[in-house]
Structure formats: structure tokens, C-alpha cells
Amino acid sequence: MFGLTIACLVTLFCVSSVYCQIPPGYTCVPAGTCNINNGIDIRIVTPGNVNPCPPGQVLCPISATPTPTPTPTPSPTTCGTRGVANINPADGFATPGAYPWQAYLVNQTGYAGSGVLINPNTVLTAAHKVYMNAATPNQVGVYMGVYDSAQLGLRYAVSSITIHPGFNPATLFNDIAILRLSAPIAPLPQQFINTACLPTAGQSFVGQTCSVSGWGQTAFNVNDAPTRQQKQVGVTIVNYATCYASMSNATLLGTNVNLYLDPVGEICAGGQAMRDACTQDGGSPLVCLVNGRFVVAGLVAWGKGCGQAGVYGVYVNVPNYITWIQNTLATLNG
CATH class of the missing domain: 2.40.10.10 (Trypsin-like serine proteases)
Structure with missing residues (x-):
């Protein structure tokens, strides 16, 4: 159930610690926050170029003050609920939307495993899936609301990876990590995206x-x-x-x-x-x-x-x- 192989993967973004050159007079802001032209995102497209901003961000004129992105407060009344009905309970293929909290993870090798959304900008996962990217979180991406792995949708950038200090990659003791998204997912809940509820400390599920x-x-x-x-x-x-x-x-x-x-x-x-x-x-x-x-x-x-x-x-x-x-x-x- 574990194992990680590092390889190269070409993406649509500049993949290094330094992104492509940003044009003079512009800066990178989260998508949807550039406060110009009624809030639309400014796009600069030139032949052969890619987006010079990190994943999830767009170019914006420095003269246009970016609108701050609010951090939603997760509601305990909505976590762990589904936005779709008529869920098939049988083992086998799931019903689309049955697990709106499940994150589909990728890294520089492609598909990298799963995680679970626990608040609008935090994914919990197994440390063995991401510890080799602890210093390069930009190489890890999160997709939410996925059912078909050939139709992933929007990639959410990861700004930091926190590995449990007691994690042992040889024995997988303390195999837990936290991914912080660069921008929160809002609004929540959505039909196919929601958080799962966290348990209480020491809660037992034996027999369930x-x-x-x-x-x-x-x-x-x-x-x-x-x-x-x-x-x-x-x-x-x-x-x-x-x-x-x-x-x-x-x-x-x-x-x-x-x-x-x-x-x-x-x-x-x-x-x-x-x-x-x-x-x-x-x-x-x-x-x-x-x-x-x-x-x-x-x-x-x-x-x-x-x-x-x-x-x-x-x-x-x-x-x-x-x-x-x-x-x-x-x-x-x-």
C-alpha cells in the first residue's frame, strides 16, 4: 500500500523554485482576486509562454490592489455530509459525489494517492505519500470532487507539507501529514466537494x-x-x-x-x-x-x-x- 518513485513530469507551469519571469508592472495573485475590470482575471498570452505564476494564481497589474481572499470558517454543521442522493451502498464502483472529502493527489510522477479535506485549505494524508516532497510542496497538487481519474478538473496548489515529527518511513509509524493549500476552497459545501468531520481524541470505532x-x-x-x-x-x-x-x-x-x-x-x-x-x-x-x-x-x-x-x-x-x-x-x- 505504499511506495514512491521520483521521476520527471512536464507540466503546464514552470516547474522549479523560480517561476518564469513576471512582466514588469504585474504581480501574481490568487485567481479571482484581481480587482480590475469588474473582478475578471487579467490574462497575458504570448506564443510559447506559460503562466508565470504558481498554480492557482494569475497575473494582475500592480496598480490594481488585489482583493484579500477571505479564509472561510469550516462549519461543524456541514462537515461529513454529502451533496448527492441515491448513494449506491454496494462494494464496487462508488456513486459520483459519495466521498466529497476525498482528495486525489499528484506529484512529479503523476498519481500519488489520496487524502481527506478537513477544512477549506487543509488536506490530511499519509506521510509516506508526501514526505519526499516536504521541501518541494509546489510539486504536489490536490484535486477535489474527482470521480473519473481521466477528468480531474481544477488543481489546487500546495503551499506547505507538515510531516509528523515521529514519522518513520521504514516502519510507517506516525504515518500522517498535513497539506496546506495555497488558497482555501470556497464556498463549502459544494455538490461534489465538502470536508469530512474529525473524530474526538481517543474515539474508538471498533466493531463498526x-x-x-x-x-x-x-x-x-x-x-x-x-x-x-x-x-x-x-x-x-x-x-x-x-x-x-x-x-x-x-x-x-x-x-x-x-x-x-x-x-x-x-x-x-x-x-x-x-x-x-x-x-x-x-x-x-x-x-x-x-x-x-x-x-x-x-x-x-x-x-x-x-x-x-x-x-x-x-x-x-x-x-x-x-x-x-x-x-x-x-x-x-x-
Whole structure:
């Protein structure tokens, strides 16, 4: 469920720490904020040129004072709700709009996994998906409202990546990271975009059947990610003892189980044949319905194969990291 290969990718934007030259008398501002000509965005198009501004920004005359972009306050009354009806509950292909909080991530290699929108400018994901871009967040992009991976829509730029200080890329302990978007998504909720609710610290979902969705491989040995359509599957969260007993089997981790299975920072779910997240689903949210709203219980982290009976998928235990998430957001909001 993890792995990252760095390669080069040509984009429509200038990809380096220094963007293309900005014409004299102009500056870069977030799209939609250039206060001129009734608020339309000024575009300068010359043959062979690309947008010299970072993703999500446009050129604006310096004489036109940019209108400040307000930071929306997430409403607890709308998180975890869907904007579409008639959701198909069966395992398999999801209904478009069923998971409006799921983020589709890309980096310089292309498709890079998933995340979950927790407020208008913050995406939570697995650290193993983004830690190699911690110093180059401009190479990571976020798409929201995606159903078909061939129709991504608007790319949201990432301004910073915060990796949990205890993250261990060898064992995937503390496998959690926060992506800060360059500009907030507004307004929310939308029909196909919304936030998921965060759990309370220490909240337990053991015994509950929850949903995980994404575009990862359809089987462990089938390299077909990202799949065209978003997939979904219901998995039941089990207690640590059950997961430990499975993973300590000699055919799985054996005596190495304590090196990789974190009793505090991870939870396990699934164990049914052909019902599991899989390779390249890393960072995908595991959401549970609580009092009519979907709450983030976990993030896809790792496993042994995919969809084997009696073998559980391992997820980041999001309730264990609520204090870190809140402290990080407070620092970012500064």
C-alpha cells in the first residue's frame, strides 16, 4: 500500500523554485482576486509562454490592489455530509459525489494517492505519500470532487507539507501529514466537494463497518492504478488483539509484528476476501457514519497483500493524532 518513485513530469507551469519571469508592472495573485475590470482575471498570452505564476494564481497589474481572499470558517454543521442522493451502498464502483472529502493527489510522477479535506485549505494524508516532497510542496497538487481519474478538473496548489515529527518511513509509524493549500476552497459545501468531520481524541470505532474509497490497484499484482472510476468497500474495524494475532502469523510478519504494527497509532479493518484497500490507495480516508455525519477514523497505511481472508488492512489511527493536528493547524494559522 505504499511506495514512491521520483521521476520527471512536464507540466503546464514552470516547474522549479523560480517561476518564469513576471512582466514588469504585474504581480501574481490568487485567481479571482484581481480587482480590475469588474473582478475578471487579467490574462497575458504570448506564443510559447506559460503562466508565470504558481498554480492557482494569475497575473494582475500592480496598480490594481488585489482583493484579500477571505479564509472561510469550516462549519461543524456541514462537515461529513454529502451533496448527492441515491448513494449506491454496494462494494464496487462508488456513486459520483459519495466521498466529497476525498482528495486525489499528484506529484512529479503523476498519481500519488489520496487524502481527506478537513477544512477549506487543509488536506490530511499519509506521510509516506508526501514526505519526499516536504521541501518541494509546489510539486504536489490536490484535486477535489474527482470521480473519473481521466477528468480531474481544477488543481489546487500546495503551499506547505507538515510531516509528523515521529514519522518513520521504514516502519510507517506516525504515518500522517498535513497539506496546506495555497488558497482555501470556497464556498463549502459544494455538490461534489465538502470536508469530512474529525473524530474526538481517543474515539474508538471498533466493531463498526466503515467505508474506504479510492483509485488504487484492483488486486495486489495488477498494476492498474489509478483506476478510471472511484471504488468503495465496506470494512469492519477490529481490535488490536485480533489484528496482532493475524499479523503475527509466520506467513505474514511473524516475530517482526512488533516492528511494524503500532498498537496506538494504527487501527486494523477488513479481513474479508476481496474487500480491502490496496497498493496506491495510501492516504485514502476510512470514514465511519456517526450521528448522520462521516468521521475520519483512519488513513490507508499498509498491509500484506490485498483482500486476503483473515488478513487486515492497517490504517493510521486518526483519533490518536487529533492533538497534533489541532496544534499544527494553530501554528499554520499563526
